[in-house]
Amino acid sequence: MAKVMVKPTGREAPFRDGELIVSKTDLKGRITYCNDVFLRVAGFEENELLGAPHSIIRHPDMPRAVFKLLWDTISAGNEIFAYVINMAKNGDHYWVFAHVTPSFDSAGKIVSYHSNRRKPRAEAVTAAAGLYKHLKSIEDAPSNRKDGMQAAYEEVLSILAKKEIGYDRFVLSL
Structure with missing residues (x-):
């Protein structure tokens, strides 16, 4: 069955302050x-x-570069905070402030991932949206998607290096 491509509507999906979106995933x-x-x-x-x-x-x-950073972090056994714009089934969007953590078995092996997401502050969404637009323009410039994602990822690392802070501290400062 072919996947139906949904286009963004530009409308925001209702997501109230105080609500938590929770999901768990397997290692893939x-x-x-x-x-x-x-x-x-x-x-x-x-x-x-x-x-x-x-x-x-x-x-x-x-930006896929942010997901690369997220997956690199959690697969190494660390937690991460990130602002993410998601798309509902009907094309509406919703911003979340995500806290993603690996889950471990009794031997310390990662067995799954857990994510709690809450509605972010409007100021943080504005800051993240500006950064993400910049990163997407870098990602979309080369004809090769992998090269674009790597260039945007390197831009994130460069921004962090200039600010002399780690990603979590950067995200929490938005």
Whole structure:
């Protein structure tokens, strides 16, 4: 069955202050759990999400370089905070402030990932949106997607180096 391509509507999906979107994935990023808030905001039924790649809600304006940083961090056993723009099933968007952590078994091996997301402050969304627009322009410049993503990733690292701070501190400063 061919995947239906949904286009962004430009409308914001309703996501209220104080709500938490929760999901869990396996090591490959396939959804193994999603709470009711996730289902409502993203506009999916549970059976549509369970087993699907978490990227099912990826908004086309979200830089892949940020996801590379996220996956590099959590697969190394560390937690990460990030601002993410997601896309609901109908094309509406919603910004989240995500806290993503690896889950470990009794031997200390990573067995899954857990993410809690809440509604971010408007000022943080404005700052993140400006940065992400810049990173997307870098990603989209080369004809090779991999080269573009790597160039945008290097730009993130350069920004952090100039500010002399780590990514988490940078994100929390927005």
